[in-house]
Structures are given as C-alpha cells and as structure tokens.
Amino acid sequence: MAQVEKLFLIDGMAIAYRSYFAFIQRPLTNSKGENTSAAYGFVTFLDRILEHEQPEYIAVVFDTAEPTFRHKEYKEYKATRQKMPEDMAPQLDVIKGIVEAYGIPVIELPGFEADDIMGTLAKRAENEKVETYLVTSDKDFMQLVSMLTKIYRPGKQGMDAEVVSFEGVKEKFGVPPDRVVDVLALVGDKSDNVPGVPGVGKKTAIPLVQQFGSLEEILKHIDTIPQKGLRAKLEANNDLALLSKRLVTIDTNAPVPIDFHKLRRGEQDPKRLREYFTALEFRSLLRSLEDAAPTTARSEDMEFNVKPYATITNDSHEYVIVATEQALAELCRTLEHAKEFVFDTETTSTDALRAELVGISFSLKQREAYYVPVNSSDAAPNNNATSAGLFETAEEPKKPSVGLPSKNVLAALKPVLENPGVKKVGQNIKYDMLAVSQYGVWVQGVAFDTMVAAYVLRPDGQHNLDALAREYLNYSTVSYDGLTGTGKNRKDIREIPLQALADYSCEDADMTFRLYQVLREKLVKYGMERLCNEVEFPLVSVLARMERAGIAIDTDFLEDMSKELERMLDALTRDIYRHAGKEFNINSTQQLSDILFNKLNLPTVKKTKTGFSTDVGVLETLRHAHPIVELLLEYRQLSKLKSTYVDALPKMVNPRTGRVHTSYNQTVAATGRLASSDPNLQNIPIRSEVGRSIRRAFIPGGKDRLLMSADYSQIELRVMAHISGDEGLAEAFRKGEDIHATTAAKVFGAPLEEVAREMRRKAKEVNFGIMYGIGPFGLSTRLEISQAEAKEIIERYFERFPKVKQYIEDTKQFARTNGYVTTLMGRRRYLPDINSNNQNIRQNAERQAINMPIQGTAADMIKVAMVRIDAALHEQSLRSMMLLQVHDELVFEIWKDEEKTMRELVRTQMQEALPLNVPLEVEIGVGKNWLEAHE
Numbered sequence: 001m002a003q004v005e006k007l008f009l010i011d012g013m014a015i016a017y018r019s020y021f022a023f024i025q026r027p028l029t030n031s032k033g034e035n036t037s038a039a040y041g042f043v044t045f046l047d048r049i050l051e052h053e054q055p056e057y058i059a060v061v062f063d064t065a066e067p068t069f070r071h072k073e074y075k076e077y078k079a080t081r082q083k084m085p086e087d088m089a090p091q092l093d094v095i096k097g098i099v100e101a102y103g104i105p106v107i108e109l110p111g112f113e114a115d116d117i118m119g120t121l122a123k124r125a126e127n128e129k130v131e132t133y134l135v136t137s138d139k140d141f142m143q144l145v146s147m148l149t150k151i152y153r154p155g156k157q158g159m160d161a162e163v164v165s166f167e168g169v170k171e172k173f174g175v176p177p178d179r180v181v182d183v184l185a186l187v188g189d190k191s192d193n194v195p196g197v198p199g200v201g202k203k204t205a206i207p208l209v210q211q212f213g214s215l216e217e218i219l220k221h222i223d224t225i226p227q228k229g230l231r232a233k234l235e236a237n238n239d240l241a242l243l244s245k246r247l248v249t250i251d252t253n254a255p256v257p258i259d260f261h262k263l264r265r266g267e268q269d270p271k272r273l274r275e276y277f278t279a280l281e282f283r284s285l286l287r288s289l290e291d292a293a294p295t296t297a298r299s300e301d302m303e304f305n306v307k308p309y310a311t312i313t314n315d316s317h318e319y320v321i322v323a324t325e326q327a328l329a330e331l332c333r334t335l336e337h338a339k340e341f342v343f344d345t346e347t348t349s350t351d352a353l354r355a356e357l358v359g360i361s362f363s364l365k366q367r368e369a370y371y372v373p374v375n376s377s378d379a380a381p382n383n384n385a386t387s388a389g390l391f392e393t394a395e396e397p398k399k400p401s402v403g404l405p406s407k408n409v410l411a412a413l414k415p416v417l418e419n420p421g422v423k424k425v426g427q428n429i430k431y432d433m434l435a436v437s438q439y440g441v442w443v444q445g446v447a448f449d450t451m452v453a454a455y456v457l458r459p460d461g462q463h464n465l466d467a468l469a470r471e472y473l474n475y476s477t478v479s480y481d482g483l484t485g486t487g488k489n490r491k492d493i494r495e496i497p498l499q500a501l502a503d504y505s506c507e508d509a510d511m512t513f514r515l516y517q518v519l520r521e522k523l524v525k526y527g528m529e530r531l532c533n534e535v536e537f538p539l540v541s542v543l544a545r546m547e548r549a550g551i552a553i554d555t556d557f558l559e560d561m562s563k564e565l566e567r568m569l570d571a572l573t574r575d576i577y578r579h580a581g582k583e584f585n586i587n588s589t590q591q592l593s594d595i596l597f598n599k600l601n602l603p604t605v606k607k608t609k610t611g612f613s614t615d616v617g618v619l620e621t622l623r624h625a626h627p628i629v630e631l632l633l634e635y636r637q638l639s640k641l642k643s644t645y646v647d648a649l650p651k652m653v654n655p656r657t658g659r660v661h662t663s664y665n666q667t668v669a670a671t672g673r674l675a676s677s678d679p680n681l682q683n684i685p686i687r688s689e690v691g692r693s694i695r696r697a698f699i700p701g702g703k704d705r706l707l708m709s710a711d712y713s714q715i716e717l718r719v720m721a722h723i724s725g726d727e728g729l730a731e732a733f734r735k736g737e738d739i740h741a742t743t744a745a746k747v748f749g750a751p752l753e754e755v756a757r758e759m760r761r762k763a764k765e766v767n768f769g770i771m772y773g774i775g776p777f778g779l780s781t782r783l784e785i786s787q788a789e790a791k792e793i794i795e796r797y798f799e800r801f802p803k804v805k806q807y808i809e810d811t812k813q814f815a816r817t818n819g820y821v822t823t824l825m826g827r828r829r830y831l832p833d834i835n836s837n838n839q840n841i842r843q844n845a846e847r848q849a850i851n852m853p854i855q856g857t858a859a860d861m862i863k864v865a866m867v868r869i870d871a872a873l874h875e876q877s878l879r880s881m882m883l884l885q886v887h888d889e890l891v892f893e894i895w896k897d898e899e900k901t902m903r904e905l906v907r908t909q910m911q912e913a914l915p916l917n918v919p920l921e922v923e924i925g926v927g928k929n930w931l932e933a934h935e
Contacts, residue, residue: 007057007125007260008049008152009118011136012106015042016095018137018154020088026460027087030281033819033832035087039280042095044470045154046102047309049135050265057130057263059105061117062096066110070247077247078192086838094276101273103266105258112254115140119250121260122149130260133163140189140248142169143180174206182215185245194247197237204230215245284474309476312507315367319506321498322372328404328412331362331370335416338364340423340447342513345432346505348493351678352434353548353654353661357406358493360413360436361505363513369506372413373403373498402498410439423447427465427512433544444541450512452536453519455667456528460830463667469511472518477511478504531825535863536666542870542882543664543674550659551883551893552701554929555650561693565642572635579628586635589614595628602626638690645684645694652679659701664885670829671852672859674885682886686934698930700893706926708880708899709933710906712888713921714739715858720771722916723824723853726803733918740764746800747793766797770804771854773847808850815849823856824914857914862888865913872905891930899926 019041028037049055070077096106109117115138122132126148133152134141141151142164151164169177186205188196208225212218218225219238225231234241270289277286322328335341342363347355356376363369403409416422418441425448426432433443454463462468469475483504484491493501523529577583581599584591592614596602605621606613616636622629652660660679668675676682685691700707717739721729732742737752744755744763755763765782766774774782780790798805812834815821820830829852833845862885869882869890880898884891890910894902903924911920927933 004129004131005056006053007121007130007132007263008053008055008059009121009132009134010046010049010058010060011114011118011134011138011141012042012060012062012095012099013092013114014136014138015045015154016088016092019045020085020091023462026462027832028461029458029819029830029832030279031819031830033830033834034090035832036091036280036282038088038091039094039098040282043098043282043285046099046104049152051309053133055133057125057260058265059107059121059263060096060099061107061114062092063114064108064110064112068111068113068116069251070113074243074247076193076195086836086841087832094280098273098276101269101276103268105263107256107258109254109256112251112256116251116254117256119144119252120254120256121258121263123252125149125260140180140184140250142173143177143184143248143250144252145169145177175209179209179214181245181249182209182218184248185215185241186218188244189248192247194244195237195240196244197233197241199233200230215241284471288474309470309474311476312478312503315475317367317369317506317510319368319503319510320370321502322370323404325404325408328372328409331372332412332416334364335362335413335422336419338422340364340425342425342509342516343417343429343432344426344505344509344512345435346493346501347435352431353438353656355435355438357435357439359403359501359505360409361502361509363506363509366514366517367510369509369513371502371505372409373502374406374409375403376406402494406439410436410441414441417441417443420444425450425512425516427451427468427508427515430540430544430547433541434548437544437548446537446541448516448520448532448537449540450515450519452540452666453523453532454515456532456536456827457519457522457526458830459667459670459672459828465508465511465515468515473511473514475511475514477507526828527826528828531827531860535825535860535867538867539666539863542866543666545870546882546884547661547663549881549883549893550654550657550661551891552659552699553649553653554697554699555653558646558650558697561697562642562646565638565646565690569635569638569642572631572638576628576631576635579626579631586632587639592632596622596626600626600628602629637685637688641685641690641694645679649679649697662884669859670848671856672823672827672863673855673887674859674863676886681884692931692935695931695934696929698891699928705893705895706899706928707930707933708892708894708902708906708924708926709930710890710892710910711923711934712858712862712910713923715861715888715920716771716854717767718916718918718920719824719854719857719861720804720807721918723857724801724803724807725917726801726807728801729804730918736919740767743767743797743800747796749796762793766793770794770797770808771851773808773843773850775843811849811853812846815846821849821852823853823860825857825860827856827860829856858888861914862890862910865910866890868909868913869906872909876901876905878902878905889934891933894926 016038020038023037125132132149135152153162188194346359349355359373361371428451451463580595604612605618665675741755744759745752776787776791780787815834820828831845833841836842880894910922925933
C-alpha cells in the first residue's frame with residue numbers, strides 16, 4: 001500500500017504570536033536590545049515539523065493588510081483586536097525571509113485571510129487523497145477537519161503537538177466539523193469581534209445545534225424552543241446570527257493561484273540564513289547551520305538540511321552506571337585526580353533539605369558521564385533526627401529504592417567533594433550542595449554554576465537546563481516530566497527503571513559540562529568573568545550555608561498574634577459592613593465592586609474583563625473618596641500578613657532542624673538583587689506596626705545567642721552620588737549631613753536649620769524618585785501637589801544637583817545606543833524597549849535604565865560583602881552565622897561572647913565591599929529578636 005503524502009500548511013501569524021507570547025515573561029533579545037522571541041520560536045518550531053513530520057509538501061501562509069470580504073460586509077470585523085506588539089511587528093518580515101531562505105513557499109493573497117488560503121489548498125489536496133495538517137491553534141479551523149484534513153495544534157512549551165482528528169472535533173466541540181460554524185455563529189468570537197447572539201454561550205449553542213442540525217434550522221424552529229428567554233434572544237438577533245455564520249465560515253474556493261503539488265521545499269540558502277541568524281544572534285541555529293552538510297536540490301522528495309535538535313537517542317555519548325563498590329572506588333580515584341568535574345543529584349523532592357538522595361551523576365568531559373544509584377534507606381541525614389522513618393510521613397510510605405547504600409557512597413565521595421582543590425561545576429549547584437549536606441557532606445571548591453552564568457549573560461532569558469541546552473547546544477534533553485510523567489500519571493522517581501534514570505541524570509551532567517565550556521568563554525568575551533568569579537559563583541556557597549542554617553521562630557508568639565489579628569479583622573469586618581449598609585463577601589471582587597461602584601457610587605478607576613477593578617491600586621486612588629476604602633485597605637493588609645506569615649511560618653518549620661529555611665534565588669531579578677521564597681522574608685513590611693511585629697517572631701536558636709542586624713544607610717543615594725559625580729550630594733554625605741534635609745534646604749532655598757518636617761518629606765520623595773526617573777505626574781501623585789509645583793521642585797533639584805541630571809541624560813543615551821546599561825561591576829540589563837515609538841513603553845524603559853546602575857550596584861555591593869563576611873567567619877573560626885539577606889540588610893545569629901568581634905567584622909566588610917567616593921554608613925543593632933535588633 002502506497003504511503004499517504006502529507007501537506008503541512010502553517011498559519012504564519014498564529015505561530016508568530018504564539019512564539020512571541022511564549023517568552024513574554026522573559027523576552028529574548030539580541031545585544032542591540034531588539035526582541036527576537038517571535039522569530040526564534042517560529043524557527044525552532046518549524047525545525048521540529050521538518051524533523052519529526054517530514055512532509056512532502058509544506059507552505060507558510062500569512063494574512064495581508066488589505067480588507068477581506070468579511071471587513072466589507074461587517075466593518076466592525078476584528079475592529080476590537082489589540083494592536084500587534086510594537087517589538088513583534090518588525091519580526092514578521094524577518095520570519096518570512098527566513099522561511100523563504102529555508103526553501104519553503106510563503107503564500108499571501110490580498111483580500112483573503114490565511115484561513116481561506118489554507119482551507120482552499122486543503123480541499124484541493126483532499127481531492128487527491130493527500131493528508132493535510134493545518135498548523136494552528138485557531139478553533140475556527142475545526143470546520144475544515146475531515147478524514148484527510150487534521151489540525152496540528154502546537155503544544156505548550158516542552159510538550160508535543162496535538163493532532164485533532166474528525167473524532168477529536170466532536171469530542172471538543174460536541175458537534176461534527178461541518179456543524180462547527182453553526183456553533184460559532186451562535187456564540188460569536190470576541191477576538192475577531194464576531195457578534196454571535198448576545199447572551200448565548202457554548203453550553204447553550206451546542207445542544208441547539210445537536211438538536212436542530214444547523215443555524216438555519218434553529219431559526220426556523222424558534223417557536224419550539226421551550227426557554228422563553230432564549231427564544232427572545234434568537235428572534236431579536238436572527239440577522240446577526242446569520243451574519244456571524246458568514247463571517248466565521250472559511251472560504252474553501254478562494255482564487256489561490258498555486259498548485260499545491262508545487263509546495264515542495266526548495267533549495268536552502270545557507271548564506272542568507274547565516275545573515276539572519278547572525279543578526280538575530282541565534283547561536284545554536286548558527287552552529288547547526290555551520291555543521292550541516294551542503295545542500296543539493298532535487299526535483300523530488302527534497303532532503304531536509306536544517307540540523308534538528310540532537311537528543312539522547314542520536315547524539316554520541318558514553319554513560320556508565322556505577323553499580324558496584326569497586327566501580328565506585330575507581331570513580332572516586334578518577335575524580336580525585338581531576339582538575340574539575342560536574343556533579344548532579346537526583347532526589348525525591350524539590351526541597352533539598354527534606355529530600356532523599358536517589359542518585360548522583362558526574363561528568364569529567366563532554367559526552368561522558370557516570371551515574372551512582374543511591375539507596376538512602378540505610379541512613380539518616382546528618383542532623384538531630386533519628387534514622388527511623390526519616391524520609392517517611394504518615395501520608396507517604398517509603399518507596400522501594402535501588403542502588404549502593406548511601407552511607408558507603410557518601411563516605412567514598414566525601415573526601416573529593418570536600419576537597420577545595422578540585423573544582424566543582426553544576427547547574428543550580430546550590431541545590432545539590434544542600435541535598436548531600438543532609439548526609440554529612442559539605443561540598444567545597446564550587447567554581448562554576450551554568451544557571452548563574454547564563455543569568456549573568458542574559459538576565460531576561462531562560463536559565464533552566466532544558467532551555468540552555470536548546471539555545472547553546474542545539475540539544476533537546478529528556479525533561480523531568482518526560483521521565484516521570486505528569487499529573488495523576490506522575491511516577492515517583494524511585495520507581496523509574498534504573499537505566500532510564502541513569503541516562504536522564506548522566507545527560508544532565510553531560511549537558512552541564514558542555515554548557516560550562518560554552519558559557520565560560522562567553523563570560524570572558526563580554527567582560528563578565530570578574531563579576532562571576534568574585535561575586536556570583538562564591539555567593540552560591542554562601543547562600544547554601546545560609547539556607548542550611550535557617551532561622552528560629554517563636555511559634556507561641558505567632559499563635560497569639562494570629563488570634564489578635566483575627567479579632568482585629570472581625571472588628572474591621574463589622575465596620576466595613578456598617579459603611580456598606582449590608583453584609584457581603586469582602587474577598588469577592590464582584591460583590592465588593594457592586595458595593596463600591598453601584599451602591600456607594602464611588603468613581604470607577606479601572607475596568608477588567610469581569611467588571612470594575614478593586615485591586616490595591618484602585619483602592620489607593622479612592623482612599624479619600626469614602627471611609628470604607630481605608631478600612632478595606634487595612635483589612636487586606638492584615639489578611640495578607642496573617643495568611644502569608646503569621647499562620648504560614650509555623651507550618652514551614654523543618655521538623656529535622658526546628659527552624660525555617662528560606663530559599664535564595666540568584667537568577668530572578670534583572671537588577672541582580674536576590675529573591676527570597678518559601679517563605680519570602682524580603683516582603684515583610686517594616687513601615688506598618690503589624691509588619692514590624694512579625695519580625696519579633698524571629699529569634700536566636702539558643703539562650704547564649706542574639707540576633708544582629710546590619711543595614712546599609714541610604715546606600716542607593718550614596719551610589720547615585722558616586723556614579724553621577726555630583727559634588728553637592730557627595731559633600732553632604734562626607735559631612736555626615738541629613739541628606740534629605742540638605743536636599744530640602746537646597747531645593748527650597750531655606751537654611752538647613754530651618755528645614756521643616758514637611759519640606760524634608762518632600763525632599764525625600766524627590767531623592768528616591770529621581771533614581772526611578774520620576775516625572776512631574778509621579779511626584780505630584782506622591783506628594784499630593786499639583787503637577788506644576790512638582791515640575792518646579794524637580795527643576796530646582798536639577799539646578800542644585802546638575803550632575804545628577806547629566807547622569808540621567810547620559811545613561812538614557814547610552815542605553816539608546818547600546819541597548820543596555822551596566823553596574824559598576826559590569827552587570828548588564830538589556831532594555832529592548834528603550835527606542836520604542838510608544839511613549840509609555842519607552843519612558844518605562846528609560847526609568848529602568850536610570851535605576852539599574854544604582855540599584856544593581858547596591859545589589860552587587862552587598863553580595864561582595866556577604867562573600868567576604870562568610871570568608872572572614874571561617875578564617876576566624878567564629879560560631880556566629882549569617883542567616884538572612886533582605887535587600888540592604890544582613891541578619892546574623894551571633895554568640896554573645898562574639899558580639900564585639902562581629903560588629904567590627906561586619907561593619908568593616910560592608911563598608912569596604914565596593915569603595916565609593918562617599919563614605920558608606922552601616923547601622924548595626926543587636927537584640928533578642930529581629931525587630932529589636934533592627935531598631
């Protein structure tokens with residue numbers, strides 16, 4: 001039987017949009033700051049189709065700007081569609097150029113949508129028994145599905161595409177493909193502004209079509225429909241429904257002047273592709289292009305010459321399972337004599353301090369790796385917990401485990417893992433350090449983390465191993481979900497067959513080693529090796545120590561506080577009900593909106609899809625409009641603090657240590673700041689009484705200890721004085737003056753001793769606002785003054801501190817030219833919107849440009865201090881520990897007899913971390929809890 005030929009028709013605009021928004025949280029950009037997300041996603045998706053599907057025929061179809069017959073019949077058609085993102089539009093021509101350079105036809109037909117072109121070609125192919133795949137996520141295409149025509153829906157990131165067949169349409173829509181247009185006609189389509197019948201949704205439309213067969217039959221038999229309201233809707237919108245059906249019906253007889261037999265892939269143009277990939281900085285695609293064999297066009301059955309992703313099944317490698325004690329001893333000898341190696345752990349949990357070790361993989365060179373399976377049932381971690389039931393809970397009995405006894409494995413590996421002379425490399429190696437620390441091993445010699453390196457090179461990119469392997473190595477790894485399954489079908493990692501788990505773990509170690517080679521060179525190329533070698537890589541071990549240490553909390557205090565907050569919330573609830581005139585669900589957005597905007601007639605501020613917004617920003621705007629708003633703001637703050645901290649913290653105490661262990665992430669904030677999670681200890685408000693009280697719950701771990709807080713004073717203002725070189729600001733800091741009072745005196749033209757409290761408050765807002773590029777509108781809002789007065793204040797500020805204004809203008813110009821800004825240590829932040837034609841978008845990028853060198857330098861400074869303090873603690877064999885970092889503040893647990901030493905050590909290291917031309921002040925406090933130490 002002859003194999004059925006396949007035609008792939010790709011909805012170009014749909015896939016471009018999908019690719020663009022797949023990276024919307026962290027857009028891909030080149031060194032010029034140009035967004036490349038749509039192009040990269042499109043090309044990699046196209047490569048997968050070519051590799052996995054190998055179609056005989058293929059084309060990419062685009063809409064044109066010309067109006068179609070739908071626009072002519074209904075001028076509001078697609079009128080409500082949001083404008084294409086400004087940084088996506090330039091990529092469309094690039095995508096078309098790349099597709100053509102691949103030798104793939106690009107089809108456009110003025111006056112017709114891509115849907116009509118694809119529908120027409122699909123019907124022609126169907127007539128000749130060719131199987132057609134319509135590559136799109138658009139549900140409208142389901143009307144075209146037949147026994148030979150299918151939908152090829154792109155999967156979510158990392159997931160396979162979904163093929164929707166004839167039966168699949170019936171499952172998804174409840175009707176066969178030829179009745180899809182009838183459902184759509186009734187429901188309408190908000191994205192295309194197809195009206196449908198107002199008030200009729202899918203739950204109503206589908207049973208109607210199932211019963212009557214078509215829209216026309218429904219309209220003929222309206223009087224037989226039992227629901228009175230539905231009858232009225234259909235009678236009132238008869239013409240609108242028929243119009244909607246015409247709008248959603250795909251034209252399969254469009255005058256497409258193309259014979260689908262000619263939609264074969266032609267000869268690839270490697271020179272043109274190289275030009276595109278170089279300009280876009282698609283390094284992995286460039287490498288695959290350079291590695292590909294020369295292309296030769298043939299008239300029939302063209303070979304595909306774009307190199308697909310390498311995978312574990314087609315990439316040469318040697319992965320070894322270390323299954324015996326003798327093999328383990330040989331591996332240890334090899335590791336001991338190595339200059340460097342990668343190691344990676346496999347465990348039972350994402351929480352390293354509660355995880356059971358299942359295996360460890362090692363790689364000493366590319367394409368080679370070793371996997372040591374570990375049976376942890378023989379031993380407990382190195383802490384106060386008993387060995388019995390260590391990894392078990394009542395809800396989750398222990399899974400069977402295979403491998404060498406953990407005591408033997410860790411005893412054998414301990415000398416080399418703790419040898420600082422052998423460099424250790426990893427991907428998020430902090431996790432692996434913490435995982436093995438549970439077994440009495442503290443890894444030393446950490447020299448490189450590929451996740452951190454990738455973040456430093458491009459903070460707005462993706463930094464997980466799967467994404468990095470695809471981007472830098474053109475390699476598609478076995479994902480964790482691919483190994484264990486997802487949802488209800490996910491298997492415990494201990495149930496995965498040994499060979500599969502070994503291959504997965506070895507591949508991770510191997511990919512990490514390969515990435516290490518690539519990223520190490522890039523750090524040198526972009527001048528970022530110092531930032532990594534002196535700050536980011538050493539910080540990994542520092543953060544691991546801090547996370548391992550954790551911090552003690554007073555659970556009894558929090559329990560009492562929870563009861564007090566409950567009483568306060570009850571009182572607030574009664575007051576809110578009194579002002580509302582009725583009881584309602586305060587936590588319901590819809591009910592609250594009804595109270596505020598319908599019953600109390602407060603002015604509406606922001607509209608959402610479901611009604612008027614009641615978010616915090618809206619309530620802040622309405623703060624003075626009605627007494628209920630102040631009560632709502634307080635209610636929300638207390639509710640959030642109670643649920644997020646007061647009630648949650650006791651549940652987060654690790655039963656093994658009796659302490660709370662936050663996790664620090666180096667690869668989140670574009671400015672270089674650390675992020676804290678599980679729990680997030682950086683967001684506890686310090687300005688509110690309740691927020692301050694929560695800090696009282698953090699206590700030392702023993703009676704012989706205290707907590708110590710060390711906080712940089714006005715660090716960002718001092719950095720701004722240094723970077724801008726403004727002598728007025730610098731002189732104020734050198735003299736130890738109150739910088740806000742000094743600013744007030746200069747801005748308002750008053751003697752320093754006559755600066756009033758209100759003048760100082762305004763000057764403080766200006767000082768901090770300037771660093772964030774604040775304008776008259778923003779300042780007027782903060783100070784509750786007119787924009788004219790705010791503008792005058794800003795102008796006077798720049799007259800008194802002219803170098804600050806020059807810094808702002810110079811920084812914006814540098815960003816416009818280079819597409820990024822840097823800190824004093826060379827950390828970069830890319831700003832793809834800095835040259836946007838959209839004023840709001842551009843101004844936001846400008847504010848980021850102004851702030852990044854200041855906030856980023858402050859972030860670098862405290863990181864340097866942390867690294868040096870940690871080293872000093874160990875050099876002097878002090879028992880005191882660094883526990884927390886909260887932006888500009890460090891928190892320590894100190895022994896009472898080390899207080900004097902710790903005060904001097906911490907102050908010195910923080911003040912000397914990154915010398916500025918203004919003095920650095922560090923405020924240090926000691927107390928029986930965090931609040932007492934901070935105040």
